Amino acid sequence: MLDRLTLDQLRTLIAVADSGSFSAAGRNLRRVQSAVSQTMQALESTLGIALFDRSGKVPALTDAGKAILEEARKLVRGAESLRAKAESIASDVEPELSLAVDAMFPNRLLMACLKRLSEEFPDLPVNVFTEGLGGAEQRIRDHTARLGLYSWRPVQDDLASEFVAALTMVPVVAADHPLAKVKGPITRAILEDQVQLVLTDRTQITARFSGGVISRRIWRFADLGTRLEYLLAGFGWCNMPLHLVEPHIESRKLVTLALAENPRWELPIHVVHDRARPPQRAGRMLIEDLKKYLTTCPRHTSMKSA
Amino acid sequence: MLDRLTLDQLRTLIAVADSGSFSAAGRNLRRVQSAVSQTMQALESTLGIALFDRSGKVPALTDAGKAILEEARKLVRGAESLRAKAESIASDVEPELSLAVDAMFPNRLLMACLKRLSEEFPDLPVNVFTEGLGGAEQRIRDHTARLGLYSWRPVQDDLASEFVAALTMVPVVAADHPLAKVKGPITRAILEDQVQLVLTDRTQITARFSGGVISRRIWRFADLGTRLEYLLAGFGWCNMPLHLVEPHIESRKLVTLALAENPRWELPIHVVHDRARPPQRAGRMLIEDLKKYLTTCPRHTSMKSA
């Protein structure tokens, strides 16, 4: 034995501290009391300090013993972390799964897929980050998320993507907005004078991307929810995912604009990961489920899949 | 054995990775090669993954092996940390010693004491933080320093202190400053109209302490060095520790002011620690040395000790 300190000694110390006596620890560890006694003596001998005051009926931890107990807990947690890593390698399952999802993506769909994932991998920690423009990609790049679900930009050598869905986008305005009263197709000339409510990128990733901007007068918002509120309040018009505005259209709070150009268009959504960090079993299962769901659930009529 | 993972297995893995082969690792660990081979097999069996690709002449670490190696290094460092803690408990020596020292304290004296400390405890890491007004006490409070050497304020229930020295303070001005030309004692009325160069507290600890401020016109500095430069440049007067200005006085760059009140006064310096964190052997030795040095070295004539 190269060095006499062992993880077993430390686990036994923790068991003694948590159970209150050597024999209780032995019962918990399914060992005889004398084995616990000997292991504690071996640990004291290895470290060269007294961990227990044995003047009472039951040995009491010394101050030194308490300090070492704390270190022991850290070390045993580290060992559990190493074991977890080995297990995830062996099973080809991620130790955890972090998703960065565009705020436009339909949450009901994602929740259904994540519920199934949780049933298959009950111990898998899952983080879901809802992000605005550019935020999801930023998370892939800084490794705070493993998978992204967002409108992906092409020509990215370090990122790999798969098309998952096309999000139907419609131009809408509040029912009491002047644009709602225009008869016939709305030309670009009419739109240019109206306020367009535009999403802005908190990051610098899409800073130069100005696709879809038609109006000369622009109000910018960093998140979809705030923009929707201003839309409903009649401040201007914008393109919105159909599934997010359908209830408001049906309740006549919003009106679809009949544009002369681009009346409806599709925003493609991809699942994206860093090429150096491909999805393992859990991630791959989630991706397959997302695609399957989009094929087999026609009630998501605003969605299209490959 | 409660659990088969051992620190010895992990140390052996590290030795193999660092030396390049099982037999080289065995030589480093003073073991036969077959013991290393068997230990690696036991580790692979314990974790359930292949750590080595054995198709070549020398086993090569797999990707999984590399990932586990990294975790192994963390864990072995944790074990070393626990051992260091046990050793410091056994020897009643601090694991490390951090000092927060007032910038006015004579560095030559402190260096001599620290040199002796280093000889007595060659493995003791030492940090010295030189601080302006209030900075040293802040470090004691936020536990970034264990001992402070500064002009201590009384009535601090959570801090304990010992008087170490009295620092002689003298009012000085640049030789070409108008104050240097005044004949006879300088009254308060004269001083009040001149710029006084004052140290200010970066922290809030002594924010309300304005002792020693006489002039109506005040320039504030956060550090002693900058203040000295402005003093030498003739911007104003101030009280300085004698040992810091003695060379300038002798070279006639600075002149001592003959004040009608308080011509010279003493700034008491204490060694301070948090009551909950008393000095152990190393700290106690340093304190004793500081006191002894101040008694036995009369060439530090600007210093007084208890």
Next chain:
DNA sequence: ATTTGCCCATCAGATTATATGATGGATATA
């Protein structure tokens, strides 16, 4: 092609460490 040096896996047996069960002493409670 042969020789030399170095590498590793496996084996049998020696050595070391750990677990078990018995024993006796101590403490706390009824």
Next chain:
DNA sequence: TATATCCATCATATAATCTGATGGGCAAAT
């Protein structure tokens, strides 16, 4: 006093690790 529970120590059984021998393989030098 009797009972229950605790621990340290001991002798022995069991398990784990180390050693040295053996044989196979690879790479470089002759």
